[in-house]
Amino acid sequence: MARPERRGARCPSCKTHSDTPHSTYVRRPADLPAAGRSVQLHLHVRRFSCRNTKCVRRTFAERLPGLLAPRARRTRRLAAAQCAVGMTAGAEAGARLLSPLAMPTSPDTLLRLMHRAPLPAYTTPRMLGVDDWALRKGRTYGSILVDLEAHRVVDLLPDRSAPTVAAWLRQHPGVELIARDRSTEYSRAAALGAPDAQQVADRWHLLLNARQMVERWLTGAHARLRALPEVPGVESSPVRRHASFPRTRSEERAGEESRARRVAAYEEVRRLHLAGEPLLRISRTLKLARATVRKYARAETFPERAVRVPGPSILDPFLQYLEQRHATGCANALALWREIRARGFGGTSRQVHRWLQTRRTAPARSTPRTRCGNAPNPTNPRPNGSLPSPKQLAWLCVQPQSALAATEAAPLARLEQDAEAARVLALARRFCELVRERGVTHGAEPISSCATFEQWLAEARTCGVRTVETFAQGLEQDGDAVRAALRARAPITQPW
Numbered sequence: 001m002a003r004p005e006r007r008g009a010r011c012p013s014c015k016t017h018s019d020t021p022h023s024t025y026v027r028r029p030a031d032l033p034a035a036g037r038s039v040q041l042h043l044h045v046r047r048f049s050c051r052n053t054k055c056v057r058r059t060f061a062e063r064l065p066g067l068l069a070p071r072a073r074r075t076r077r078l079a080a081a082q083c084a085v086g087m088t089a090g091a092e093a094g095a096r097l098l099s100p101l102a103m104p105t106s107p108d109t110l111l112r113l114m115h116r117a118p119l120p121a122y123t124t125p126r127m128l129g130v131d132d133w134a135l136r137k138g139r140t141y142g143s144i145l146v147d148l149e150a151h152r153v154v155d156l157l158p159d160r161s162a163p164t165v166a167a168w169l170r171q172h173p174g175v176e177l178i179a180r181d182r183s184t185e186y187s188r189a190a191a192l193g194a195p196d197a198q199q200v201a202d203r204w205h206l207l208l209n210a211r212q213m214v215e216r217w218l219t220g221a222h223a224r225l226r227a228l229p230e231v232p233g234v235e236s237s238p239v240r241r242h243a244s245f246p247r248t249r250s251e252e253r254a255g256e257e258s259r260a261r262r263v264a265a266y267e268e269v270r271r272l273h274l275a276g277e278p279l280l281r282i283s284r285t286l287k288l289a290r291a292t293v294r295k296y297a298r299a300e301t302f303p304e305r306a307v308r309v310p311g312p313s314i315l316d317p318f319l320q321y322l323e324q325r326h327a328t329g330c331a332n333a334l335a336l337w338r339e340i341r342a343r344g345f346g347g348t349s350r351q352v353h354r355w356l357q358t359r360r361t362a363p364a365r366s367t368p369r370t371r372c373g374n375a376p377n378p379t380n381p382r383p384n385g386s387l388p389s390p391k392q393l394a395w396l397c398v399q400p401q402s403a404l405a406a407t408e409a410a411p412l413a414r415l416e417q418d419a420e421a422a423r424v425l426a427l428a429r430r431f432c433e434l435v436r437e438r439g440v441t442h443g444a445e446p447i448s449s450c451a452t453f454e455q456w457l458a459e460a461r462t463c464g465v466r467t468v469e470t471f472a473q474g475l476e477q478d479g480d481a482v483r484a485a486l487r488a489r490a491p492i493t494q495p496w
């Protein structure tokens, strides 16, 4: 139990001092624990009459600003302790932790305390990273500003326009280096807001742009590349299934119908695109996603969906044995299953049954006569091995070659049989190397990456593949920032 000892108090409205008591009441705020037990104060708070006859208040309660906010149910020092725990552990874990520490509270209250805490002060960073972040992906974007030396977010801006970012830069002079993507908005913002700062194209975005360029080219050429034969001897993948198990007939039919719809959409997009209609308008009229319209407009033939190669299965280690047994004439799924179960297979007989279905050349003896006409296709529908999608291939292409597994390198080797593909792949790989290495010594002579970048640029601009030439032109337009990225003692390689 406690009571304030000051004589009188000031009216919060008119600031007139009063020591005319009106009444008292009890406040029971929670306080810091004592000796491991939670503490509740019993504060006898006085109410005074305001002596100022013109004041809007007749009476007022005395305030205890150092200890307790008006109407608060916990003391300031308890709130500070709880907030510190919440900041470190998070709301849910923090609330669990605070209970045995005798400062119990709910996760929601912790969140409220944390939201109310003032933002930490920051100094204007010397090296600033600018990128966009999605409030709602595809719809609303803001800008995120990061101190690249302290690895801390400095500020979030409500949009990604040049004036907003430029205004921030003007209010926070002293930024010496700005790392950004290659959008014109951010480069304009930097030029407007901090004209003296060095602009650097963010290397992560350079790699991203290179991958997107490869993907764009592959999308257009995928149909042609799929016809390329596999390179013999390169694929050293372990025994795996190459196609998924056959689907039911209704699934098959649904798949065919969906493909027909996509082909129709593709033809319509191509027709409108060749007639000179802007992509945005095509996307609106046909109610197709913009990315889809862009993909269709670029592809010279209908881009088939990549066949998903099934992931590893517990059946894989037994495939070789099953093949052998099947070759000797055993087509009894149950018998095969019993045999491999004795060898350690932990799955069900159904898996063996489904595998066997893909191997059958004649309907099983147990199949009813009426369904014999629809026996599964005996020949493997994709003897050539499927090619990964443009997205997957582009990803493989920009990886360091030494990091690729043999199975990952195989589709790339298959692509390289095509002269144009080989040219695109080689240029993309060299560009990625340049971005990754930056000024690394070659042999005894240290060659700056920039010299090699100029060679790369000259080659790429005249390579005869339009997608690559456009990419190179874009880099040339942003040349200073790109060269700075290849030269700089690099601020970043990662998205934040």
Ligand SMILES: [Zn+2]
Pocket: 011, 012, 013, 014, 015, 016, 050, 051, 052, 055, 056, 057
């Ligand atoms: Zn008053």
